[in-house]
Amino acid sequence: MGNVIGQRLPKLDAPDKATGRTVYGHDVRLPGMLHGRILYSRYPHARILRVDASRATKLPGVKAIVTAADNPKTKFGYGKDNTPLKGEVVRSLRDEVAAVAATDAGIAEEALSLIEVEYEPLPAVFDAADALKPDAPLIHPERGSNLFQRYNYFHGDLAAGERESEVVVEADYELPYVAHAAMETSVVVASFDHRGHLTLYSTTQIPFLLQRDLAEALGLEGSDIRIIQAAIGGAFGRGLDIYPFEPIAALLARKAGKPVRIAFSRYEEFLAAPVRQPAKVHIRAGVRRDGLITFRDVYALLDIGAYVSWGTVTPLVMMETTASLYRVPHVRFAADCVYTNNPITGAVRGYGNPQSTFFVETTMDRLAEALRLDPVEFRVLNANRPNEETPQGLKVTSCGLKECLEAVAARADVESGKSEVGGQMSEGERLTSHFPLPASHLRRGIGFASTLNVGGGARIYRSDGCGAMVKVDDFGHVSLITGSTEIGQGSETVLAQIVAEVLGIQVEDVNVFNSDTDVKPWDVGVHASRTTFIAGNAAHLAALDARRQLFETAAEMLKVNPEDLIAHDGKVMVAAQGQGSRGAGEQGSGGGRHPPSANDRPLSVELGRVVRARHFREGGQVILGEGWYDPPTKLVDKDTYKGNISATYGFGAQMAEVEVDTETGKVRVLRLVCANDVGRAINPMAVEGQIEGGAQMGLGYALTEEVIVKEGRVLNPDFLDYRLFTTADMPELETIVIETDDPQGPFGAKGVGEMGGTPTAAAIANAIYDAVGVRLTTVPMTPERVLKALDEKHSQLTLPEAHRDDQDAS
Amino acid sequence: MPRLYVSLTVNGEPRELLIDPRRTLLDVLRNDLELRGAHRGCDSGDCGACTVLVNGLSVTSCLVLAADCEGAEVLTVEGVSADGQLHPVQKALVEKGGIQCGFCTPGIVMAVIALLENNRHLTEADVRLGLAGNLCRCTGYKKIVEAVLSVAEGAQ
Numbered sequence: 001m002g003n004v005i006g007q008r009l010p011k012l013d014a015p016d017k018a019t020g021r022t023v024y025g026h027d028v029r030l031p032g033m034l035h036g037r038i039l040y041s042r043y044p045h046a047r048i049l050r051v052d053a054s055r056a057t058k059l060p061g062v063k064a065i066v067t068a069a070d071n072p073k074t075k076f077g078y079g080k081d082n083t084p085l086k087g088e089v090v091r092s093l094r095d096e097v098a099a100v101a102a103t104d105a106g107i108a109e110e111a112l113s114l115i116e117v118e119y120e121p122l123p124a125v126f127d128a129a130d131a132l133k134p135d136a137p138l139i140h141p142e143r144g145s146n147l148f149q150r151y152n153y154f155h156g157d158l159a160a161g162e163r164e165s166e167v168v169v170e171a172d173y174e175l176p177y178v179a180h181a182a183m184e185t186s187v188v189v190a191s192f193d194h195r196g197h198l199t200l201y202s203t204t205q206i207p208f209l210l211q212r213d214l215a216e217a218l219g220l221e222g223s224d225i226r227i228i229q230a231a232i233g234g235a236f237g238r239g240l241d242i243y244p245f246e247p248i249a250a251l252l253a254r255k256a257g258k259p260v261r262i263a264f265s266r267y268e269e270f271l272a273a274p275v276r277q278p279a280k281v282h283i284r285a286g287v288r289r290d291g292l293i294t295f296r297d298v299y300a301l302l303d304i305g306a307y308v309s310w311g312t313v314t315p316l317v318m319m320e321t322t323a324s325l326y327r328v329p330h331v332r333f334a335a336d337c338v339y340t341n342n343p344i345t346g347a348v349r350g351y352g353n354p355q356s357t358f359f360v361e362t363t364m365d366r367l368a369e370a371l372r373l374d375p376v377e378f379r380v381l382n383a384n385r386p387n388e389e390t391p392q393g394l395k396v397t398s399c400g401l402k403e404c405l406e407a408v409a410a411r412a413d414v415e416s417g418k419s420e421v422g423g424q425m426s427e428g429e430r431l432t433s434h435f436p437l438p439a440s441h442l443r444r445g446i447g448f449a450s451t452l453n454v455g456g457g458a459r460i461y462r463s464d465g466c467g468a469m470v471k472v473d474d475f476g477h478v479s480l481i482t483g484s485t486e487i488g489q490g491s492e493t494v495l496a497q498i499v500a501e502v503l504g505i506q507v508e509d510v511n512v513f514n515s516d517t518d519v520k521p522w523d524v525g526v527h528a529s530r531t532t533f534i535a536g537n538a539a540h541l542a543a544l545d546a547r548r549q550l551f552e553t554a555a556e557m558l559k560v561n562p563e564d565l566i567a568h569d570g571k572v573m574v575a576a577q578g579q580g581s582r583g584a585g586e587q588g589s590g591g592g593r594h595p596p597s598a599n600d601r602p603l604s605v606e607l608g609r610v611v612r613a614r615h616f617r618e619g620g621q622v623i624l625g626e627g628w629y630d631p632p633t634k635l636v637d638k639d640t641y642k643g644n645i646s647a648t649y650g651f652g653a654q655m656a657e658v659e660v661d662t663e664t665g666k667v668r669v670l671r672l673v674c675a676n677d678v679g680r681a682i683n684p685m686a687v688e689g690q691i692e693g694g695a696q697m698g699l700g701y702a703l704t705e706e707v708i709v710k711e712g713r714v715l716n717p718d719f720l721d722y723r724l725f726t727t728a729d730m731p732e733l734e735t736i737v738i739e740t741d742d743p744q745g746p747f748g749a750k751g752v753g754e755m756g757g758t759p760t761a762a763a764i765a766n767a768i769y770d771a772v773g774v775r776l777t778t779v780p781m782t783p784e785r786v787l788k789a790l791d792e793k794h795s796q797l798t799l800p801e802a803h804r805d806d807q808d809a810s
Numbered sequence: 811m812p813r814l815y816v817s818l819t820v821n822g823e824p825r826e827l828l829i830d831p832r833r834t835l836l837d838v839l840r841n842d843l844e845l846r847g848a849h850r851g852c853d854s855g856d857c858g859a860c861t862v863l864v865n866g867l868s869v870t871s872c873l874v875l876a877a878d879c880e881g882a883e884v885l886t887v888e889g890v891s892a893d894g895q896l897h898p899v900q901k902a903l904v905e906k907g908g909i910q911c912g913f914c915t916p917g918i919v920m921a922v923i924a925l926l927e928n929n930r931h932l933t934e935a936d937v938r939l940g941l942a943g944n945l946c947r948c949t950g951y952k953k954i955v956e957a958v959l960s961v962a963e964g965a966q
Contacts (some may be wrong), residue, residue, distance in 0.1 A: 010904045017912025018900035018919060020847020020887040027846040183851045183859055183913040183947050233849070233913030234947050266852040488911025488948050685907040685953075692950030693910060719856035719945060727951045728942035735952075756950075 004501045005747045008685040011493045012507065013231070013486070025187035025230040026263055028201045033189065034063050034101040036252050036262040037108035038245060039115055040271065041090035041097055044341040044712030045124035045137065048088060048117060051098060056114040061107035064256035065115070066248065067098045072219035076242055079148060079308025081140055084217060084247040089122070091139050091306035092341050093712050094272040096244050101252040101260045124341040126711050128280070128303040131338045139306055139339035146339040148308055151315045153641045155323060155391040156330030161295025165286030167370040173283065173359045174778045177707035178276035178700075180348055181724055184233025185269040190249035191259035198250055199226045205239035205485055206525030207517045209461075213242035218250055229515040235487040236697075237347035238273055240527050241309045245272070270717030274346025275707050276355075277311040278303050283359050287367040293382050295330035296360070298322045302337045304345050311345030312337040313460065314352030319641060321356035324390040325452040326364070326382040331391070341712045347527065349694070353453055353758040354701050358779060361449035361762030365769065375448050375766070376409040384452065384651070386740070393634075393642040394649060398740035398750070400677030401450060401651040407675040407736045408655035412446050441663045444670075447656050447766025449759035455679065455750035456647030456742070457631045458528035465630030466531075467521025468538035470499055470546040472623040474615055476570060476608030478503060480542070481513045483523025484535035489753055490686040491531045495539045497682055498746050502543035503550075504567030505607070521628075529650065529751030532682065536746035537629035546625025550607065553614045553623075558603050573604030631744070648742045652676035652755045654695075656731075656763040660771045665787030667703055667768060668731075675736035676755050680748030687752055688735045694756020695733060699725045702761035703780050818879045820845070821889025829876055836860045836871035839886060847887035847916040851945070858944035861917035862886045868924035870943070887916035890923060898961050899923055906957035910948030918944045922958050932962035 016022045053065045068087025076082055086095045098115050102108035123137040130136055131146040139146055162168065189201040198220065204210045207227040215222040232239075245262050253260040264272065280301045286294040300318055304311045315335035323331040368378040384390070386399040457464040469481040480499050486492045496510035514520060523535065551562040554572035558565070566575045611623050631647035657671040674691050681687040697705075704723040708715040716722045741748035765776050774789035816827045820843060829838060836853075839845045839862070848871055851859035855873040862871045863885040890897040896904065899922045909915050918941065925932060925940040932940070937958045938951075946954065 008907075010907065011909060014904040014909040014912065015896060015900070017909050017915050018887075018896065018904050019891055020845070020916045022912060023846075024849070024913065026850065027840075181945075181947055183857060183911065183945065184849070185851070232911065234911040236947070266854065266857075488913075490910065689907050689910055689949055689953060692952045693948045694950070696947070696950040718854055719852055720854070724945050724947065725951075726942040726945065727938040727955060730938070730951050733950060733952045 004497045004507055005682055007497070007683065009493060009497065009507055009683055011490050011686070012496060012512070013492055022231045024184055024233050025201060025203045026184060028189045028230050028261070030189060030191055030259040033259040033261055034103060034256055035105040035108050036099055036101045036249055036260045037105065037112055038096050038248060038262065039098040039112045041086070041093055041095040042117070043090060043119050043121050044093050045122040046090050046119035047122060048086065048090060048097065049120055050116070050118040052116040053098060055116070056100060056111040059107060059111050059114060061103040062100055062111045063103065063258065064101040064252050065098060065111070066251045066255055070251050070255065072217065074216055074219060076213055076217040077307055078241060078310060078312065082244065082307045084244045084251060092343060094343055095306070096248060099248045099252055101256045124712065126340055126342055128301045128338040128340055131340045132336070139341065147336055148304060148339055149312055149337040151319065151333065151335040151641065153319050153323065154332040156295065158295055158297055158330050158332050161286055161330030164288055165294045166289040167367060168284060168286040169363060169366045169370060170282065170284035171363065171777050173281040175279045175281065175355045175358070176779060177278050177343065177709055178348060178705050179270055179707050179722060180236040180238045180273065181722065182234030182236055182238060185264040185266060186238065186245065186273055187261070187263040188246050188249045189259055189261040190253040192253055197224045197226065199228060200246065200250065201228050201230050202246065203232050203235065203239050204229065205235050205487060205527060207485065208522050209525060210242055210246070211517055214247060214250065217242060217247040227517045229485060232487045236349040237351065237527065240347040240525060241274070243274070266719070267717045270707065270714050270722065271343070274309050274311065274344050276348040277314060277345030279355055281359050283363050285363045285367060287371060289371070291371060291373050291378055291381050293326055293328050293367070296322050296328050297332045298334070298359070300335040302335060303340050303342055304337045305342045306339060307344050309344055310347040316636065316641065317352030318356035320392065320394070321353055321360050321452060323392040324384070324394050325357070325360055325450065326379070326384060329391065342709055343714065349697060350754045350758045351528070353451065353754065354698065354761060357449060357451050357758045358761045358765070361759060362765045362775065362777070365447070365766045366775070376405055379405050379448065379450055393644050395644045397648050397744065398677070398679055398742040399649070399651055400738040400740040401653070403738045404651055404653035404675035404677055405448070405450060407738060408448065408653045408673045411673040411734060412655050441661060443660045443662055443771040445658055445660070445767045445769065445771025447763045447768070447770055448653060449762035449766060450653045451651065451755050451759040453650045453755045453758060454528050454646035455533060455650030456744060457530040457534045457633060458646050459633045459635050461524055462635065463630055464524055464530070464534065464633060465628060466523040466535045466538040468535065468542040468627040469521060470539070470542040470625040472546055472550065472607055472611050474608055474611045476606055476611065477511065478505060478509055479511045479513060480539055481520050482535050482539055483521045484514055484531045485526040486514055487526055489531070489690060490683065491526070491535060494532050494682050494686060495535055498536050498539050499543040501747070502540065502547055502567070505570050509570070529753035529755070532749050533647065533745055533751050534629055534631060536749060538627040540746045541627030541629060542625040544625065545627060546623055549623045549625065550610050554605050554610045557605050557610065557613055560603070571604040571606050572610055647744050648679065648750045650677060650750050650752060650755050652759060654759045654763040656760070656767040658764060658767040658771055660768055660786065662772060662790060665783035665785070665790065667764070667781055667786060669699060669764060671732045671734065672699070672760065673734040673736065674756060675738055676752055677738045677740050678752045679742035679745045679750035680739050681737050682747060682749050684737055687737055690752045691735045691756035692733055694754065695760055696725050696730065698757030698760025701757065701779055702764040703782070706780050814877050816877055816880050818881065819883045821886060827876065831875065831877040833876050834872050835862070835874040835876045835879055835884070838876040839871060845886050845888050849913050849916060851913065858921060859914050859917040861920040861944065863920055863924055866924070866927060868921050887919050890919065897923070899958070902957035902961045903954065906953050906960060908949060908954040908957040914944060914946045918946070918954060926962065930962065932958065934959060937962070
């Protein structure tokens with residue numbers, strides 16, 4: 001390819017981030033800005049009898065107080081069950097009862113303590129299964145049931161699958177709450193102008209949908225609302241819905257007549273930001289004697305909390321993994337999403353996929369073990385292949401699952417080739433990795449897992465589109481105005497690379513504008529690993545359109561046909577024979593072709609001159625390319641849940657090597673090898689960064705991260721007790737990028753944002769089994785849980801050491 | 811609450827503050843001195859995003875009272891690049907891909923500078939242990955550690 005695609009380029013925004021120049025949401029300061037604080041409920045479920053803010057109002061510095069009396073009449077959120085402030089009933093401990101805006105945050109905090117709220121506690125329910133019982137307290141009585149949504153998917157014939165099976169395994173899984181733990185907490189600054197139009201500085205991932213949602217929540221028109229996204233210090237799905245703090249900031253700003261900022265403390269972030277929803281899962285799966293998978297049957301019970309957000313749509317992704325990761329002829333997937341008085345759940349990176357990959361891929365290992373098959377060969381045998389449609393209707397185009405599996409397997413045991421795995425106790429000497437041999441209480445093992453994830457958008461709204469504009473100014477500088485959102489993942493740089501490649505310029509010559517709904521064209525939002533694919537295709541189209549306009553004018557200037565031109569080195573130039581844009585597929589780029597050799601009469605003109613020639617003439621025009629890309633996909637059928645939700649799919653596999661301390665239960669991951677089919681790596685360094693960062697989250701999901709919730713209360717709302725992997729905890733991490741050149745991706749690329757962490761927990765669980773022979777079905781796999789599993793095994797069996805000792809004695 | 815006069819040096823410049831003695835160094839840096847490179851990620855010393863140097867030692871500025879900095883020399887991320895050039899640590903983080911959302915980056919830059927002040931010949935184990943108080947949610951740390959090692963090796 002050309003100059004820019006495929007290069008390991010630093011992020012364009014990195015120097016400002018490294019020097020402290022970047023303005024994050026937390027850094028936004030407006031003249032006269034007030035500080036808002038929110039009063040949350042004292043009970044997980046209670047009737048509000050009285051709210052008296054009169055003492056708080058009198059505190060000097062307090063400028064506005066809002067309660068449910070200030071709410072607009074409409075409800076908002078995915079289930080239209082939420083209001084900014086709660087008036088009659090609170091349904092969880094994160095329910096907003098009142099909010100204060102004051103001249104500083106300390107005064108606002110003090111004012112909260114002066115607001116008197118009288119509650120009448122109501123019976124509460126904290127378990128999804130209990131919430132389904134007939135006598136359970138109803139969270140939203142007007143709905144008549146705590147069951148918000150039921151999913152029922154099937155393909156094939158489950159009974160036939162059972163009959164064909166040589167082996168059937170089944171297990172129960174329990175999956176925890178997990179926090180995004182973005183380094184920057186949620187923040188919003190709301191400001192009204194003299195016309196009553198709202199500007200919201202926001203950490204949202206869905207600026208255009210938020211415009212609409214906020215309008216609904218505030219009783220405004222969408223056109224009255226402008227969303228500006230300051231630099232976002234990590235998001236990971238947190239910003240995919242409207243949450244009450246955003247309309248609350250606007251209500252306070254309107255009432256005070258001044259801008260209001262609400263910045264969450266870390267405690268608030270754990271309490272009030274949406275979390276990955278906990279689930280209880282039962283899976284049953286079978287395999288034929290020849291190793292082909294026969295069926296999967298899954299039931300998942302999901303606790304979505306007291307209000308509905310995107311947590312309730314994650315079964316769609318769980319279903320995708322269940323039905324379409326590997327070839328599975330017979331599948332049933334059922335899920336119930338249930339209201340409780342627990343924290344609200346939302347979208348978190350992977351969106352149901354870390355959960356489902358954990359139960360699917362550990363089950364795969366059990367099936368392989370039962371047939372005494374090599375776990376990698378078993379997976380390769382059943383792997384999805386290129387250009388096939390799954391029974392669920394996913395149209396797989398490019399597919400490197402087999403290559404990913406083989407790549408990580410090759411790293412499993414570099415010296416001795418394939419290792420013997422599959423339920424055997426690790427003997428230590430089997431692994432020839434460079435780690436020193438462990439002490440006797442330490443056991444080593446390796447495990448594998450694969451992943452399937454949408455890689456070409458995900459149509460969960462009627463549109464999965466993104467707009468882009470490419471402007472070339474009269475200095476030859478290029479601006480890409482994209483609907484997409486930068487959340488740290490590097491989209492700015494990747495999109496700039498795509499534009500630079502088409503226009504034959506350097507990536508530094510592209511400025512990216514992506515943060516203002518009044519400027520940028522529409523986009524669904526940054527989610528589902530969609531930005532490189534969707535926004536990349538849109539930027540590609542816009543750049544081609546701009547190039548067409550440049551060639552049109554340059555052709556007049558150079559007295560040639562536009563088809564004979566290429567864009568290269570900041571110029572439009574006449575191509576050498578046969579190398580013009582005529583006949584070249586539009587997927588290709590001008591920059592990729594060769595400039596004319598020195599022997600040819602060089603005919604070229606700089607971009608800026610072309611633009612000036614277009615401006616300074618009668619009937620002048622700007623160079624402004626536009627692009628809109630909405631992939632050729634479908635909403636899944638609302639009854640069968642079938643359909644091609646994404647234009648392409650990403651695949652990956654991981655190999656984990658662990659060391660289990662049989663005395664303490666502590667699991668140490670020594671190595672994690674990650675291979676991902678990314679179509680094509682537009683920026684390999686950025687791709688690796690996505691995979692490595694995903695792996696950090698996956699390691700946390702596997703071993704340390706759980707928001708512990710008891711009776712609706714978060715018990716570990718800080719980083720001391722909610723443990724992220726640190727530099728000291730990280731294993732040796734190896735990233736392998738597999739390129740399959742996707743036919744529809746921009747320059748062959750597909751999405752990679754979520755896959756880095758989806759198979760990690762399963763790979764580690766399988767490695768733990770390989771090491772010590774226990775199957776963990778709950779994450780995080782903490783020392784307590786590992787030790788408990790070892791104790792249970794011990795009480796049933798003789799420990800291997802004892803077994804060996806016996807043999808030695810005999 | 812009576813206010814206190816505090817004189818200190820920030821990034822080489824003498825500063826005089828009249829502050830509420832309860833306020834933290836992080837708060838004063840961000841809100842009085844408009845140095846917002848130090849970030850508030852937790853306000854409890856767990857995340858390291860607010861790391862700055864006080865008299866050459868790396869501290870989480872959310873746990874330091876500004877009033878305790880009388881006479882101190884404070885160095886923040888805004889003060890480490892001379893003549894508009896990136897500091898070698900910043901340059902390495904940029905070029906090796908050690909920055910994604912960047913919220914943790916200023917704290918990491920300062921923590922690494924302090925590590926290198928102590929020991930120019932850092933091993934991977936030194937770096938991993940030395941940065942264990944700086945959380946990052948984006949990168950998986952690999953490229954951060956590689957960047958730091960490239961600087962440490964360069965310094966040998």
